Amino acid sequence: MTLTLRYLVAIPAKDEEATIGSIVTLSRKNGGDVLVIDDGSVDRTSEVAKLAGAYVIRNNHNKGKASAVKKGFRFAFEKGYDAVVFLDGDGQHNPEEIPLVLNPILDGKADVSLGFRYGDNTEMPLWRRFGKRVLDYATGVAGAHITDSQCGFRAFNRKAIEVMAKELRSDGFSVESEELILMKKFGLKHAEVPITCRYNGLPKTSTKNPVSHATSVINALVFLVGEKHPLLFLGLTGLILFIIGLSVGLWTIWRYYAEHYFSFLYAGIASMLVVVGSIVATMGVVLNVIPKIIRRELE
Numbered sequence: 001m002t003l004t005l006r007y008l009v010a011i012p013a014k015d016e017e018a019t020i021g022s023i024v025t026l027s028r029k030n031g032g033d034v035l036v037i038d039d040g041s042v043d044r045t046s047e048v049a050k051l052a053g054a055y056v057i058r059n060n061h062n063k064g065k066a067s068a069v070k071k072g073f074r075f076a077f078e079k080g081y082d083a084v085v086f087l088d089g090d091g092q093h094n095p096e097e098i099p100l101v102l103n104p105i106l107d108g109k110a111d112v113s114l115g116f117r118y119g120d121n122t123e124m125p126l127w128r129r130f131g132k133r134v135l136d137y138a139t140g141v142a143g144a145h146i147t148d149s150q151c152g153f154r155a156f157n158r159k160a161i162e163v164m165a166k167e168l169r170s171d172g173f174s175v176e177s178e179e180l181i182l183m184k185k186f187g188l189k190h191a192e193v194p195i196t197c198r199y200n201g202l203p204k205t206s207t208k209n210p211v212s213h214a215t216s217v218i219n220a221l222v223f224l225v226g227e228k229h230p231l232l233f234l235g236l237t238g239l240i241l242f243i244i245g246l247s248v249g250l251w252t253i254w255r256y257y258a259e260h261y262f263s264f265l266y267a268g269i270a271s272m273l274v275v276v277g278s279i280v281a282t283m284g285v286v287l288n289v290i291p292k293i294i295r296r297e298l299e
Contacts, residue, residue, distance in 0.1 A: 005082040005106060007032045009098065010072030011054075012065050012152075013089030017043040024052035026095035027087070035075055036089065037068035045089075066175035070168050073156075077165040085155045093153045097195050104191035105157045111188040112179075113155040115195035116148035150176050153195055160188050238281025245273025 009027040013020055013036050020036060027034045036049035040062035049056050057071055069086065076084035083105050087093040093115070104110040154176075156164060163186045170178040183190055249270035256262045 005102075006080075007083040007085060007102065007155075008072075008076045008079070008081045009034045009085045009087065009095070010069075010076065011036045011049075011087060011089045012039060012068035012072065013037065013041065013045050013049070014039040014062060015041045015043050015045060016089040017041070017045045017048050019091040020045050020089050021048045021052045023087075023089060023091065023095055024049055024054045027098060028053055029096070030099055032085070032098070033081075035072060037071050039063060039065070039068045066168070066170045066178075069175045070165075073161055073165040073168065076156075076161050081158070081161070083155055083157050084161055085153075087153045092198055094196050094198070097153075098155075101153060101155045101193050101195065104193065105155050109189070110191035111157050111160040112183050112190040114148070114190055114192050115151050115153035116192050117151055117195060117197040148192075149180060151195070151197075152176060154179070163188065235281050235284030238277045238279070238284055241273050241277030242281060243277075245270045245275075245277055248273065 009032050011020070011023060011027070011034065016023075024034050024036065034049075034052075034054040036046070036054045036056050038046045038049070038056060038058040040059045046056050046058050055075075057075065059067065072084065072086060083102060085098055085101060087095065087098070097115075101113050101115050104113040160183070163182055164179060167182050167186075168175065168178060182188075248266055252263055252266045252270060
């Protein structure tokens with residue numbers, strides 16, 4: 001099957017010489033161009049990818065997956081591709097499923113097509129499924145409710161490519177979550193496509209410790225929500241802390257008058273919560289107002 005749009009397959013890779021050749025070959029099978037973004041590999045990843053027929057962008061040192069993904073979007077945007085498909089370079093994703101992931105875009109039903117790992121179609125270990133679900137909920141709290149928030153097998157049409165090329169800011173492994181937040185922010189239509197996912201028998205299954213991965217994603221989501229919705233995230237959090245502190249303080253005073261017992265511990269906790277809550281709430285208001293003032297002045 002040859003797809004009727006000009007598309008690019010972008011593959012972030014680091015030290016993947018054992019798998020990258022076959023992945024590039026299979027990715028070219030349906031007529032798309034292939035770009036490998038070599039993120040500071042110390043093996044022959046770049047050489048093998050070139051021999052298999054891929055364009056190669058190479059970082060002199062490891063800059064993180066987000067850097068590679070952003071370079072993939074910029075390449076696709078600058079070269080005028082109609083669509084770009086991202087998949088991992090370690091063999092987890094099956095390049096023969098590229099047409100499946102591209103179909104919603106080809107049919108005009110979506111701007112972004114998201115692969116999701118599900119049920120018997122994935123070899124994902126139980127502990128990884130649990131971690132994935134935690135990150136799915138965290139991304140949902142940040143504003144993007146998706147079945148599989150961390151799957152890197154995704155396709156984007158020209159409209160979505162432009163948004164991602166210009167707006168992505170994340171570093172590290174949180175880039176998939178930011179893509180979803182931007183997708184919602186800019187009103188991009190999406191579709192979800194079930195895919196297979198391989199873990200058993202691979203030379204490696206991740207370039208990052210899963211606990212460290214989860215921590216970095218959640219930290220980045222907190223930053224993104226705080227940056228984009230400061231009044232909701234900081235203001236509301238500060239208000240809740242203030243109310244809790246005030247309640248504890250009033251209860252401490254009531255207990256003193258009713259039982260003639262004053263708890264310095266509860267009084268200290270109450271004071272801390274009131275002070276911290278006031279500061280956080282004020283930060284939320286300030287961070288919400290300042291960008292609006294700047295925009296107004298620029299206009």
